[in-house]
Amino acid sequence: MPETNMNSDTFWYTDTKLSDLLKTDPAVMAKFNSRKTCKKKGEYIYLPGERSESIFFILSGRIRLGYYKDSDREVVTAILGEGDVFGQNSFISDEKRKDFAMASEDSEISEFRKEELRRLMAENTDLGIYFINFLGSRITELEGKLESLVYQDSRSRVISYLVNAVQKSGQRLGYEWVVRGLHTHQDIASLTATSRQTVTMTLNELRQEQIIDFDRKRLIVRDLSKLKNLIRENT
DSSP, rough: OOOTTTTOOOOOOOOOOOOHHHHHHHHHHHHHHHHHHOOOOOEEEOOSOOOEEEEEEEEEEEEEEEEEETEEEEEEEEEETTTTOOOGGGTTOOOOOOOOEEESSSEEEEEEHHHHHHHHHOOOHHHHHHHHHHHHHHHHHHHHHHHHHHHHHHHHHHHHHHHHHHOOOHHETTTTTEEEEEHHHHHHHHHHHHHHHHHHHHHHHHHTTSSSSOSSSSSEESSSHHHHHHHHHOO
C-alpha cells in the first residue's frame, strides 16, 4: 500500500496484494473464506460503544469509517477498499469502539478475533508482514492528514486527496493516471475537512486547466507532476 504523505515526492508501497497473498497459501485462504461474510450497502459492521473484539479484512467492496458528532452528524474518517484492514485497534486494546464501520456498497469481509489472527500470522509470516505494513501505512496516512489540516488550505487538501488517490489505487496509462471508483464530492469533502462546494469548484477548475478529467466512475490525472506542484505552491 502506498504512502499517503501527500507532500512527498516518493511513494511507499506494500507490493503484495491481499488477494495474491491468499493464493499462495491455500490454508490461509481457507481460513479467510471460512470467516467471510457479505454486507449489503448501508449495513453496519459495528457501531460506537460496541466491544472491540475483531479485526476485519476487506475482500471486495468499500467500507466507510467515521463517528457521529452532536449525536446525529456523520463525520467520515476513511473510505476503505479491497485489501484494506479495519478495526485494528482491537489488536492492542479492549476498549469499546469509538467509531462506526458501514458498507458503502455491497462488500465481502473476513472477520478474525485477535487471538486467532495472532496464531494465523505466526503460521504465515507473509500475512504478518502484510498486517504490519498496513499498520505502518495507516500511521503515515494519519500523519499526512494531520499535516495537511495544519499547513494546507482547503483547495490544497482537495488536491492532496487526488494525489493520494493516484498513489493508492491509480493505474498508469501512458502519461496519464486513472483512478476508478472515485468517491462522491460529499465524501471527498468529509475526508478533507472542506465543504462540498469547495470540492466541486476545485475539481472543475482543475478540469478547465486540463490537469484532470472525471466522471462518476473514474478520475483521470493528465499531469501528475503539475498536480503535485499545485500543493507546493499553496503551502
